[in-house]
Structure formats: structure tokens, C-alpha cells
Amino acid sequence: MSGSLKLLxxxxxxxxxxxxxxxxxxxIPEVINAFITAAISFAVISVFVxxxxxxxxxxxxxxxxxxxxxxxxxxxLLQTLADAIKLTTKENMEPQKxxxxxxxxxxxxxxxxxxxxxxxxxxxxxxxxxxLNIGVLYIIAITSFTVIGILTAGWSSNNKFSLIGGFRSxxxxxxxxxxxxxxxxxxxxxxxxxxxxxxxEYQAHAGYWFVGxxxxxxxxxxxxxxxxxxxxxxxxxxAESELTGGFHTEYSGIKxxxxxxxxxxxxxxxxxxxxxxxxxxxxxxxxxNFLPVPxxxxxxxxxxxxxxxxxAFRWTFPRLRVDQLMDFGWKILIPIAILNIFLTGxxxxxxxxxx
Amino acid sequence: MEQFVFWCxxxxxxxxxxxxxxxxxxxxxxxxxxxxxxxVAGIFVYxxxxxxxxxxxLIYVGAITILIIFGIMLTHKMMDSKIIVMNKxxxxxxxxxxxxxxLIILTIYSTAHWxxxxxxxxxxxxxxxxxxxxxxxxxxxxxxxxxxxxPALINPKKGFAFAFELVSILLLSVLIGATVIARKxxxx
Numbered sequence: 001m002s003g004s005l006k007l008l009x010x011x012x013x014x015x016x017x018x019x020x021x022x023x024x025x026x027x028i029p030e031v032i033n034a035f036i037t038a039a040i041s042f043a044v045i046s047v048f049v050x051x052x053x054x055x056x057x058x059x060x061x062x063x064x065x066x067x068x069x070x071x072x073x074x075x076x077l078l079q080t081l082a083d084a085i086k087l088t089t090k091e092n093m094e095p096q097k098x099x100x101x102x103x104x105x106x107x108x109x110x111x112x113x114x115x116x117x118x119x120x121x122x123x124x125x126x127x128x129x130x131x132l133n134i135g136v137l138y139i140i141a142i143t144s145f146t147v148i149g150i151l152t153a154g155w156s157s158n159n160k161f162s163l164i165g166g167f168r169s170x171x172x173x174x175x176x177x178x179x180x181x182x183x184x185x186x187x188x189x190x191x192x193x194x195x196x197x198x199x200x201e202y203q204a205h206a207g208y209w210f211v212g213x214x215x216x217x218x219x220x221x222x223x224x225x226x227x228x229x230x231x232x233x234x235x236x237x238x239a240e241s242e243l244t245g246g247f248h249t250e251y252s253g254i255k256x257x258x259x260x261x262x263x264x265x266x267x268x269x270x271x272x273x274x275x276x277x278x279x280x281x282x283x284x285x286x287x288x289n290f291l292p293v294p295x296x297x298x299x300x301x302x303x304x305x306x307x308x309x310x311x312a313f314r315w316t317f318p319r320l321r322v323d324q325l326m327d328f329g330w331k332i333l334i335p336i337a338i339l340n341i342f343l344t345g346x347x348x349x350x351x352x353x354x355x
Numbered sequence: 356m357e358q359f360v361f362w363c364x365x366x367x368x369x370x371x372x373x374x375x376x377x378x379x380x381x382x383x384x385x386x387x388x389x390x391x392x393x394x395v396a397g398i399f400v401y402x403x404x405x406x407x408x409x410x411x412x413l414i415y416v417g418a419i420t421i422l423i424i425f426g427i428m429l430t431h432k433m434m435d436s437k438i439i440v441m442n443k444x445x446x447x448x449x450x451x452x453x454x455x456x457x458l459i460i461l462t463i464y465s466t467a468h469w470x471x472x473x474x475x476x477x478x479x480x481x482x483x484x485x486x487x488x489x490x491x492x493x494x495x496x497x498x499x500x501x502x503x504x505x506p507a508l509i510n511p512k513k514g515f516a517f518a519f520e521l522v523s524i525l526l527l528s529v530l531i532g533a534t535v536i537a538r539k540x541x542x543x
Contacts, residue, residue: 099380099382101383102382102383102386132405133405133501134405134406134409134501137406137409137410137413138409140413141409141410141412141413141417142412144412144413144416144417144418145412145416145417147417147421148386148389148416148420148421148424151421151424151428152386155382155428163428167425167428170421170424170425174418174421177417194501
């Protein structure tokens, strides 16, 4: 049924053969297995990000009645590859009065923190890189590291714009983390688990996706996760017209690429969580159940749809002002999320006659 | 292997905590404090308490350290490298840390009943041998997942529901108080 499961097994079998060939002991040591899995997922994610950057440029072009990249490769698909090569081979410019060590580790923290979230995403039935029974909490906790990376970057660059960008970003991420978590709470209350895989399975058994009964939660989550990944209309941390480049003004070459990659990975993670929790993850839509397609396919399709939505946000809404942003987070999103939790609690009590 | 991991994490925590104390630049201190707290989360994972580890990361690294960094950045002249970070109260601090340290070690030895049998069983007699996850589960079933922790916390009969509510009221009043103070400052 699931082709991706076979794929994972195939990778494992190949690895075992390589091991025997090298004369090493079988089974593979867990540490090495983990490293190889990380490397593979990094490669896959990087290619996916390249595709997303291309998609973003095409979507924006479409919205502004332009053509977008169309010179390098078919439909301009290789444009991002060319850009990536340019970025990685670029000279690494650094301000002389930077704070050396924090300046160096900031992009690493920001990137690694977001990338670690990939681990618990349910790709298909029973297929996760490492299933944790507290997956939702894991993603929330790990991604909160990004703030430290961004603040460090803003501070160590020794630049006013960077510092203000770092401040804004931290304030924004901390504020929007609250509605983000609160919007997930009702689903956790209904399913009674923090395991993303089990949340998807619950939806498969129940026969509906949570986007129906939890439409408020879905909308709050989508808004908050757009803000979490510093994207327009919530991109005040890097507002070009005010702050030149925000917290990454002083970063160039590969270090800038790491921030860039981190931003796109956080979009991927945000939409993957949205898909798993609210849109039924790898479950096929009811009317297309007969198709012999692995669940992974549906997962990717749904993730791409959500990402398209987030991209459409960026190119249709104007940027919020700082005070509007804070007002929106604290005075609208959080009360709505709390109300949603309350209503869900009543709903559970009503239907299950007291749990 | 397990011991090796433990020592790695322990040395990481101790070093980052030490440098968080002696660094001149207070921003570096805050970053190192975050590193030390993250290391503590690592110890929790090592002991098989993933939930506690994640809460540690979420609250201490994700929220409190960032608040500290915010405080440092927003306080006037706090980022100046000339501010005094050290003082000269060697005797007093030695006495206090000594007393606290002895107290903590005594508490560990008198409360952790599962350490002692493992100490007897293990050949080398290292304390770390008993701190591995395997021996924890072997000697006493310690379940630390959410399904046990949640009911244990707010069970009306056996749990700590009253304390839990008390803490929430305290936090709520702190929240309101902070807002009131901040508002007054703005108007005045």
C-alpha cells in the first residue's frame, strides 16, 4: 500500500549491504543510522525548499501579472539551483566590529532549531523519522529556539537595523507562539494524545478531518504559524523598507542562505503540522479513496496547498505595523483561541456525558 | 556508551554554567545560561523523562532566557562591557554554596532509594551506572509520560489540584499586576 514505507526499508537494506561490504558488524549502530537519516532528510528538504522558492516566485509573478523565472531549465525550475550555487560560493562578508562567536553560531542555531522539527512529522501511515508520543509539544519546544538564533544574530551584527529586527522578531514570535499552542489544544483535548501520528489515525477512524469542527483553530493556527515564520504580512522583523534586511542585514553568502533555508523549513513544518492536525495528514480525500496512491502523496499535495495559501497571504496582504501586529496577536487571536478551547470543552462534555 | 553520553552532557552543563558566571559580557552570559539549561534538558532525555525535557526547553530556554536577553538589551547601558559583573565576596559565597551543595547531596542520598541497590549491583560502583535509564526502569517502574503526569497533578483526591489552582491564581495576579504597573508608567 504505502510506497514510502518500502522506500525507507530499501534505504535500510542498501545501508546494511554497504555495511557488510565494509566488513562492519550488523545491525547498524543507531548513531550512524541516525546520522544517515538526518543527511537524507536534509537533502530531501533542501530540494523541496528549492522547489518552494521557485513556486514562490512563480506565484508572486502570477499575482502581479508577470511571468517569473523562465530562463534556467524547463519553466525556470533550475533558477533556484543557480541561485543556491551563487549564494554558497559568494564571498562571506562580515562586519569588522561583530561579536565573533555569537555572530558565527546565530545562523546555526536558527537553522538547526527549525530543522529539528522535521523529525516528528507523520509522512505516511506509520512512517515518521522518529515517532515521539509527545510530538506536538516537541515541535513547539524545539522551534522556540529560533528566537535565540535571531536575537543573537541581531545583537552580534553590531548594527542598529539588525538589533531592531531581532527585537521585533523576538517580540513577534513570543506573542504568536501563544495562539499557536492554544489553537492546537482543542484537537489534543478531543484526541487525547500529543502524538501526531495518532492524531492523524484518529481522523482516519472518525471519518472527518478536524478542519470541519475546528475551523476556528485551523484559521488561528495558520495565521500564527505564518507569523512564526516571519512571513508577510507579519514580516516586520525584516521589513525591507524600514530595516534594510532586519536581523540578517549583516549576513551574506552561506550564512544568509542558512537563515533563508530556515525560514522556508519553518513554513514547511508549520504547514505539515497544520495538515497533520487539521487536514487529515496522509489520509486520502473520501471521494478519491479508490486511487492506488500512497498516503505520502496526499500528504505532500496537502502541504503544497497550505503552502500555496501562505504564499498567497504574502502577496495579497499589506504588512502590519508593529502596534497593529501586537494588538492582533494579543487582543484578537488569543481570546479567539481561548474561546475555542472553552467551546470544545463544552462540546466534549455534551457528547461524552462527562469524561 | 551511556556513561560517555552522560559525561558529555554533564561536562557541557558544568562548563557552560561556569563560563556563564565568569564571562565579562553579560549577553554572552545569558547565551551560556541558555546552553546550560539546554544541557539540563539533555539530562532529562537521558533519564527517559522526555516530557520534562521538552517543558524545560519550552519554558527555560524558549521563554525565560529570552526574557533575560530582552531585559539585558532594553536596560540602559546594560550592554556596556564596563558594567561590574563580579564582586569580591569570596568567603560569603563559598559558605553559602558549600551549605547548599551539602544540602543537595544529602537530599539526593536520602531520597533516591533506587540509587542504592543499583550501586550495590554494579561492578564498578560508579554513581552514573545507576543513573542510566535501564536501571531506573529495572529497579522501579517510573513512568513519566503525560498520561500519568496529568492525572497525578490535578487528580482532586490524590493529586495537587489545590496547589495547581493556587499557582494559577498567583500567576494570573502577577500578570495583571505587571500590566497595571506598565500602564501607569505609560500614562505618567
